[in-house]
Amino acid sequence: MRTRTRTGRSVVIGVDSSTQSTKAAAVDAATGELLAVGRAPHTVTGTGGARESDPGEWWTALVTAVRAAVRDAGVPAATVTGIAVAGQQHGLVALGPDGRPLRPALLWNDTRSAPEAAALAAALGGPESWLERTGSVPVAAVTAAKWQWLRAHEPAHAAATTAVRLPHDHLTERLTGHAVTDPGDASGTCWYGAGAGAGGGAGTEEGAGAGVEAGSATEAGAGTEAGPGTGTGAVRGGGYDPEILDLLGLDPALLPDVAPSGATRVGTLTAAAAEALGLPRTVVVAAGTGDNMAAAVGLGLGGAGLLDHPVVSLGTSGTVFAATRTRPAAPGLAGFAATDGTYLPLGCTLNCTLAVDRFAALLGLDREDTAPGGDAGVVVLPYLDGERTPDLPHAAGLVTGLRHTTDPRAVLGAAYEGAAFTVLRALDGLLAACGLDLTDPAVRDRPLRLIGGGARGRAWTDTVRRLSGRPLVVPAAEELVALGAAALAAAAVTGEDPVTLARSWGTGEGELLPPLARSTETWDRIAGVLTAASPELLS
Numbered sequence: 001m002r003t004r005t006r007t008g009r010s011v012v013i014g015v016d017s018s019t020q021s022t023k024a025a026a027v028d029a030a031t032g033e034l035l036a037v038g039r040a041p042h043t044v045t046g047t048g049g050a051r052e053s054d055p056g057e058w059w060t061a062l063v064t065a066v067r068a069a070v071r072d073a074g075v076p077a078a079t080v081t082g083i084a085v086a087g088q089q090h091g092l093v094a095l096g097p098d099g100r101p102l103r104p105a106l107l108w109n110d111t112r113s114a115p116e117a118a119a120l121a122a123a124l125g126g127p128e129s130w131l132e133r134t135g136s137v138p139v140a141a142v143t144a145a146k147w148q149w150l151r152a153h154e155p156a157h158a159a160a161t162t163a164v165r166l167p168h169d170h171l172t173e174r175l176t177g178h179a180v181t182d183p184g185d186a187s188g189t190c191w192y193g194a195g196a197g198a199g200g201g202a203g204t205e206e207g208a209g210a211g212v213e214a215g216s217a218t219e220a221g222a223g224t225e226a227g228p229g230t231g232t233g234a235v236r237g238g239g240y241d242p243e244i245l246d247l248l249g250l251d252p253a254l255l256p257d258v259a260p261s262g263a264t265r266v267g268t269l270t271a272a273a274a275e276a277l278g279l280p281r282t283v284v285v286a287a288g289t290g291d292n293m294a295a296a297v298g299l300g301l302g303g304a305g306l307l308d309h310p311v312v313s314l315g316t317s318g319t320v321f322a323a324t325r326t327r328p329a330a331p332g333l334a335g336f337a338a339t340d341g342t343y344l345p346l347g348c349t350l351n352c353t354l355a356v357d358r359f360a361a362l363l364g365l366d367r368e369d370t371a372p373g374g375d376a377g378v379v380v381l382p383y384l385d386g387e388r389t390p391d392l393p394h395a396a397g398l399v400t401g402l403r404h405t406t407d408p409r410a411v412l413g414a415a416y417e418g419a420a421f422t423v424l425r426a427l428d429g430l431l432a433a434c435g436l437d438l439t440d441p442a443v444r445d446r447p448l449r450l451i452g453g454g455a456r457g458r459a460w461t462d463t464v465r466r467l468s469g470r471p472l473v474v475p476a477a478e479e480l481v482a483l484g485a486a487a488l489a490a491a492a493v494t495g496e497d498p499v500t501l502a503r504s505w506g507t508g509e510g511e512l513l514p515p516l517a518r519s520t521e522t523w524d525r526i527a528g529v530l531t532a533a534s535p536e537l538l539s
Helices: 055-073 111-122 127-134 143-153 155-160 167-176 242-248 271-277 291-298 353-363 408-433 458-468 480-494 498-505 520-533
Strands: 011-017 021-028 034-041 080-087 093-095 163-165 265-268 284-286 311-314 318-321 334-337 343-349 379-381 398-400 448-451 472-475 510-513
Touching: 011 055, 011 167, 011 291, 011 480, 021 055, 021 480, 034 055, 055 080, 055 167, 055 271, 080 167, 080 291, 080 480, 093 167, 111 127, 111 143, 143 155, 143 242, 163 167, 167 265, 167 271, 167 284, 265 480, 284 480, 291 311, 291 318, 291 334, 291 343, 291 480, 291 498, 311 408, 311 458, 318 408, 343 408, 353 408, 379 408, 379 520, 398 520, 408 458, 408 520, 448 458, 458 472, 458 520, 480 498
Parallel strands: 011 080, 080 284, 311 448, 448 472
Antiparallel strands: 011 021, 021 034, 093 163, 265 284, 311 318, 318 343, 334 343, 379 398, 472 510
């Protein structure tokens, strides 16, 4: 049942706490209308592979962004009924006895933990065992590798740690005083068991407001206090793999409880949080989730929505994912849980829009001033930062097929093609790992949902259409993570399914671009160069 305030409108806040900034979307809970978006920046520091941020700055940015969103929406604070946080995944927040961070958070893109990740991957029976246990093989990005790095390089901090949180967990705890995570974000740690992840994370079917009350590592001295008496529906230790925790020397008591979903009602705002945000203490707080999981909700992906519908995100990196009921276990894929009880396998490439923009700059061209490279026989593998999928960490960019008569626009077009080929190849691998037959017309002709900065560019959309042969849906909404978080908040208030809510709001809807004839000749030429060049010319 949808609730209304005394003023007749119910507003929910969806927070996207990303690597670089916080965005807070104020959304009409009944219609999904985006009323306003508040923003505040983050600072990322570090050299030589280090990437860190102060979790206190995340909180300050959240407060600033939420206040701005409510102000710009022009609604009374009393109309706000719910809030949820979606955060950057994998980061390690180590808290001390006073509930405050002992050091800056280690972010997902901090690569200093690569040796620890390799050592973990070789343990417990090797990569296949990790895939079976968690759905993923440890890499530098995952939280388990970062915890091992902390133990090895800052043992005093590791020994002093009394609570371990992910970025979104930490912010939810600042809001409510309760230490809770969800299956989606927990599945990126590599200490959460994938077998327990789908269907409720903690192996429970309890509703949003039921279950035991979560514990908290946040003391009153940290500026929060216990919220009004509210149950979380979370289960202590649910879903965590005890053998992995033993390998990591990580006491499960240091970890947050696992809520059944990101839409589980965690509690309401503490007095300190309500004062900071300028909102009533009655505002309901959902468990929240990771940013990828929230984007899936915003797109209407999940058990109550679209299953096995592929998404391609074109940003600095390229990302592919789909909500599915099948748990794939394939090297190179992150076997995430979705936040609603389904799975959200994800593949990632390192070189996408930024790499193509670099080629445009080298050629002195506008990024949209292109010609199809395949038509001119040019192939570019724009692996300027190494590559993750395929696994070529030491690769450099490669250009072949140049002639005296080659048009520079064809070289830029070939850079688009090389990047799009790499992303779409990763997508084919993901769909195959989900047990889908790529030759089945029902699978082959299913529209791609294209999101990210690249989805706004003609050259990108045309290239993806030519190489995939699929129709594209380009959602009109740009703040899909924040909108997905808003749907989680609304679901915590009303008890409705968040994916159903997001679909009723239409946040995943957009322009449908018809397919273009698939350029199999260009695809085969790029594939041939990749095969011939790997690994010698790309190492």
